[in-house]
Amino acid sequence: MKQAAFPKLLSSQIAFDIAHTILDGFDKHYRLFRQASQVARQHFETANWTVAQQAARERIDFYDKRVLECVQVLEDEYDDSELSDSVWRETKLHYIGMLSGHKQPELAETFFNSVCCNILHRTYFHNDFIFVRPVISTEYIDTEELLPTYRVYYPATDGLRFSLKRIVTNFQLNCKFANLDRDIAQLEECLLHKLGGDAPEPNYQIQVLSNLFFRNKGAYVVGKVINGTQEFPFVVPILHNRHCELVLDAVLLDHAQITILFSFTRAYFMVDMEVPSAYVQFLRTLLPRKPRSEIYTILGLQKQGKTLFYRDYLQHLKHTADRFEIAPGIRGLVMLVFALPSFPYVFKVIKDFFPAPKETTRAQIKEKYLLVKHHDRVGRMADTLEYSNVAFPVERFSEELIAELLHHAPSLVEFEGDRIIIRHLYIERRMVPLNIFLSNAEAAGNDALIEHGVIEYGNAIRELVAANIFPGDMLYKNFGVTRQGRVVFYDYDEIEYITDCNFRDIPQPRNEEDEMSAEPWYSIAKHDVFPEQFGAFLLGNAKIKQYFMKHHAELLTKDFWQSRKQRIMDGFIEDVFPYPQHIRFRNQAPAFAPATTPPHLENLNNE
Ligand SMILES: Nc1ncnc2c1ncn2[C@@H]1O[C@H](COP(=O)(O)OP(=O)(O)OP(=O)(O)O)[C@@H](O)[C@H]1O
Known part of the structure; x- marks a missing residue:
């Protein structure tokens, strides 16, 4: 931090000023956040969908921007030597005082934590310095002079x-x-x-x-x-x-x-x-x-x-005793995924190295997850919460999980006393991997469930496509089934925008040698996709194939993908209804409804 420009202030005054700077940072954030929501109304009124989508995406970054701005101001204004433990303790107390009468105190507390966690070492992350426990109640905020909620x-x-x-x-x-x-x-x-x-x-x-x-x-x-x-x-x-x-x-x-x-x-x-x-x-x-x-x-x-x-x-964690284990299903090549059986979420850690055929880096994977965070997930991609430095009690981890973590992601794991710290991870809602769902349905001889899984799977792909997302790896293990029976995609390391993909037919062999060749004889560029090949990976099982061909055969054709890509490139923003078609009032056609809505899309959102 830079040398302070003024004579050393009383520590209490410094604490007061820091608290003020942080609250100003939060108030600016929330003002801009509200403005964005007010402008959303104008975008709706003028049906300005592209701009509305862009604005919604930008709003996601407001918070981090304001936190970093605030950290920068504090680093510029104060010298490290002025910022003793007692100054930080007092800063929190001043901040609490300033929150009396505030309309968003719980958010302001969180903003305080974000700023302080950027500046302080994690040994300070306890209630003396940050709001581990909330202090200000939101139950009795005086709303009398405000517009009613x-x-x-x-x-x-x-x-x-x-x-x-x-x-x-x-x-x-x-x-x-x-x-x-x-x-x-x-x-x-x-x-x-x-x-x-x-x-x-x-x-x-x-x-x-x-x-x-x-x-x-x-x-x-x-x-x-x-x-x-x-x-x-x-x-x-x-x-x-x-x-x-x-x-x-x-x-x-x-x-x-x-x-x-x-x-x-x-x-x-x-x-x-x-x-x-x-x-x-x-x-x-x-x-x-x-x-x-x-x-x-x-x-x-x-x-x-x-x-x-x-x-x-x-x-x-306090009220349970079970142990974190590797998540059921086929292990990922780039992510190590673990879960606590009693808790409906999974924890995903990016491995340190990836076997062939994966050609990616940790930074690229983070970028893809960030893309999903900012993208319209259209009910078909799970939101993720990204955390740094998460501490877990070691005794709650199975030996196998610790061994896997040390083997696959040693750079992200640190032991501190009886705690294991994971430097970076994503948390996501737990689902039943679709491959497990389908094989359970088959083992139970439940054809209706298999058909449901396949219909939902194809619908998920169609809706992802409508949102300009090509899943990359479409194997069943990369999709999960939610409690409501909806199929949702969760493996983001290979996703691309549909508009960046080049959908192709496999060229006709030029001669007998081409025909006999085990390897493709034609050149393939990075973003080339051959939909007619999907069947080879997806349709090995006769029942699955039967239902897939009944409901989604067109997904195996170049024309389907190419025509969707063209619509997006023409600026068409598809309607994706977050509620079932059958509850729509009569005579209501959406402004930009797809020209032909295939009958199975009628139930798209019947989660
Ligand atoms: N949200 C989830 N709910 C339940 N299980 C999950 C979830 N996310 C991942 N899994 C399990 O972890 C496995 C690996 O997850 P994921 O597909 O994200 O990893 P990956 O390394 O990106 O995979 P790939 O090798 O296909 O690229 C999945 O196949 C599934 O069994």
């Missing part, structure tokens, strides 16, 4: 149809509805059906979060209906039709459908939230089984999600 409507007074119309018009979207009365009538019908003819009780009301949730081409109204002891959530997606007018596209009332909308395999929502903890609190009443960490993450507050996840993980 949610609005309440009373259908018993105004009539359900009128209330529903007001809910939608209150958002004041600067865009014309094609036929709002028609859509409201359909929405009313669905809600009345769900209410089941119960008479209105004195507490009959509809609560709706005050701001819309934006993602891809959709804006979502999120709320719940209360009548007596009955309470149920609902989400209404608003889309543009092909004339660039707005339509209410559906209403999601089913718990599973709403859970899927907020899934870990999707891009983060853009929502303008003054008090994010109040949004999380509301959403938890709709999704009681979703941990708070996942709700923060899906709202784009992924660092808060990461912090809460880590706290949950430490709690889990």
Whole structure:
């Protein structure tokens, strides 16, 4: 650090100034974060999808940028010798004082941790210096002078149809509805059906979060209906039709459908939230089984999600006794994957060296994982949490796992007393590897399950393609099956953009020698892909082949891949619905629906 330009200040003053600098850094971050969410609304109104996607991607990096800016300011302003342990202790105390009355205190605490962890050695990562435990409660934030987090409507007074119309018009979207009365009538019908003819009780009301949730081409109204002891959530997606007018596209009332909308395999929502903890609190009443960490993450507050996840993980460790083991399935060539049986996540470590045919580096693999973090995951790629220096109790690791770690990733492993520190890893939701799922289904003689797995597998590939992702390695072991039976891709080291790939037919042999050749006689460039060869790797099993050819035979043709690539290059952004087609209101065609929707795509999002 540079020499301080001014005479040495009192340590308490230094601590106060540091705390101030960090909080200023956080406030700037959150101001920009909110601005991005406000602009998302304009992108939606003007159907500016390419820019909207770009803005959503850029927002993911805001946090790290602000943390690094803040670290830089502190390094420039203070000399190491001024920053004693007591200064850091006092900094935390001053910071706590400054958070009284703050609207995002939990996020500000996390930001403090991020800045301090960049500056301090990890021996300082305990509650004296950083917020290992949260200090400020978010439960009683004074929201009186703020806009309310949610609005309440009373259908018993105004009539359900009128209330529903007001809910939608209150958002004041600067865009014309094609036929709002028609859509409201359909929405009313669905809600009345769900209410089941119960008479209105004195507490009959509809609560709706005050701001819309934006993602891809959709804006979502999120709320719940209360009548007596009955309470149920609902989400209404608003889309543009092909004339660039707005339509209410559906209403999601089913718990599973709403859970899927907020899934870990999707891009983060853009929502303008003054008090994010109040949004999380509301959403938890709709999704009681979703941990708070996942709700923060899906709202784009992924660092808060990461912090809460880590706290949950430490709690889990305290209350269990099982051991970390190598994850079931075929071992990876580039990743060492382990899991704790009682915990629904896997831990992935990049190996130090990779056998042939892998030609990659740790830096390239990290880049691919980062690409996925920033990309629209369209419900088909698992989100990952990236951590540095994670400490595990050694006694919870199996001997085999320790031996594998020391063999495959010695540069990332360090022992410190009774702890094993892993310098870098990814954490991801645990799924059943598709190869295991299919062989279990076959062993059980369950053809319906095999068919389901194959349909889902092909659909996952189609949706990845729609999002401009070529999975690279399409073997079943690289896909997992979620608890809802959806197939999701998780092996990112070979992914490429579809637009970077060159899809080719295998050339006709020129002569007999070509025909007999064991090796390809034609030249192959780095990004060349031969779809007709996929069958050789994927369709060795007769049952799988039968179902694959029934539902997805076109994936083996160059034309399929080439035509999708062309659409993307023409600037077409595909519609990928995070809810099933059958719940869509009648007469609603999306603005840019694929020209022909194959029938099996109808169920694409039926997670
Ligand atoms: N999210 C997950 N849930 C359950 N198991 C997983 C998960 N991710 C990975 N695995 C298991 O770990 C194995 C290796 O993981 P992964 O495919 O990410 O590694 P890799 O080294 O990139 O593989 P490859 O050698 O195909 O490149 C998988 O085949 C699977 O058995």
